[in-house]
Amino acid sequence: MNNKFLQFLGLTKKSGNILEGYNKCEDGIKNEKIHLVILSKECSENTKNKFKNYCSKQKVLLIQGPSKYDLGCALGKSELNVLGVKDENMSKKLKLLYYNMENNI
Numbered sequence: 275m276n277n278k279f280l281q282f283l284g285l286t287k288k289s290g291n292i293l294e295g296y297n298k299c300e301d302g303i304k305n306e307k308i309h310l311v312i313l314s315k316e317c318s319e320n321t322k323n324k325f326k327n328y329c330s331k332q333k334v335l336l337i338q339g340p341s342k343y344d345l346g347c348a349l350g351k352s353e354l355n356v357l358g359v360k361d362e363n364m365s366k367k368l369k370l371l372y373y374n375m376e377n378n379i
Contacts, residue, residue, distance in 0.1 A: 279371040280340070280348040283312075283357075286364045287349045293358035294349065296321065303328045308358040310335040310365035314342035317355045325356070335365055337372050 286292055293302045302308035303325075311325055311334055322338065329336040346353040359365045 277344075277375060279368065279375045280344055282364075282368060282371055283345070283348045284350075286359060286361070286368065289361070289364070291359055291361040291364055292349065293360065294351070294354055294356075296356045299325070299356045299358035300328065302358045302360070303332050303334055306332065307360055308334055309362045310337065310359040310368060312336075312340065312345065312357040312359070312368075313338045314345055314353075314355045315339055316342045321356065335369055337369065339372070339376070 283292075293299050293308065299308060299311060303311065311329055313322060313325055313336070315338065326336065328334070342353040342355050345355075345357060349357075359368060
């Protein structure tokens, strides 16, 4: 796995700062425990719209794009559609790494 974003996502999981799944992330946003939400590109439009609304209301960063297989592989699962990151500094680093990956920096 050469992708620094996915590598750092795995490190974030090992540190215990990841919430996996729709319901856990939804609760985490409502309880102000999440600083970043990551949605796979295969998420349904309904899920994308709900999390866009949740994130805009609570001022939580949102990343859309990695495949559910890439997200799952980085975290030792077969596939994942919705992830939440609890640590603010790790959230900022993941956002930077994702931006760099998207722009080939």
